[in-house]
């Protein structure tokens with residue numbers, strides 16, 4: 550289930566004023582930059598694996614792995630984690646991330662893991678992802694890459710690779726659209742309070 554004020558997929562944008570902060574070309578350039586940063590900061594491709602948080606984090610992981618293949622000629626294994634939010638009706642609003650299906654196609658022990666998501670907000674999704682990974686073994690390290698960091702952290706979590714830092718208000722939503730799921734590419738800030 551989703552958190553209050555959150556909408557699903559394309560529907561979440563309807564009826565709300567939006568400002569586009571990244572178009573497809575900028576997104577591509579940003580992901581290429583992150584690919585270079587990952588190459589420089591993960592001590593070589595040996596034991597390097599990616600984990601994408603479904604759904605758009607998986608797309609971002611795949612795109613960046615594609616660029617690294619193009620730049621370095623190495624193929625990085627990609628696993629996926631599905632994390633959704635569950636609202637506990639008894640405690641009104643104490644929404645909790647729940648780890649669903651995971652498809653980690655490798656043993657995490659000793660791996661250099663880069664975790665990917667589209668948006669970093671409270672940090673609860675990242676925390677749930679890291680908990681799920683650590684339950685499976687002991688990686689060499691976990692680094693975190695996001696397309697957008699919008700602030701408002703509720704946990705001491707930060708990303709190692711950030712496409713764009715976007716200061717936001719609580720009544721705004723960052724909506725990332727990728728071709729695979731949305732048929733278009735952009736990052737928009739949607740104002741949920743001042744809808745048209």
Ligand SMILES: O=P(O)(O)OC[C@H]1O[C@H](OP(=O)(O)OP(=O)(O)O)[C@H](O)[C@@H]1O
Nearest residue numbers: 558604666667668669670671672673674
């Ligand atoms: O840092 P957090 O507060 O945990 O927020 C970040 C998460 O929120 C979004 O997922 P959302 O639940 O909106 O689902 P969706 O993007 O898959 O629609 C986003 O894709 C991140 O996974």
Ligand SMILES: O=c1cc[nH]c(=O)[nH]1
Nearest residue numbers: 668670721722723724
């Ligand atoms: O603004 C936000 C917050 C969490 N997740 C999103 O996708 N956008």
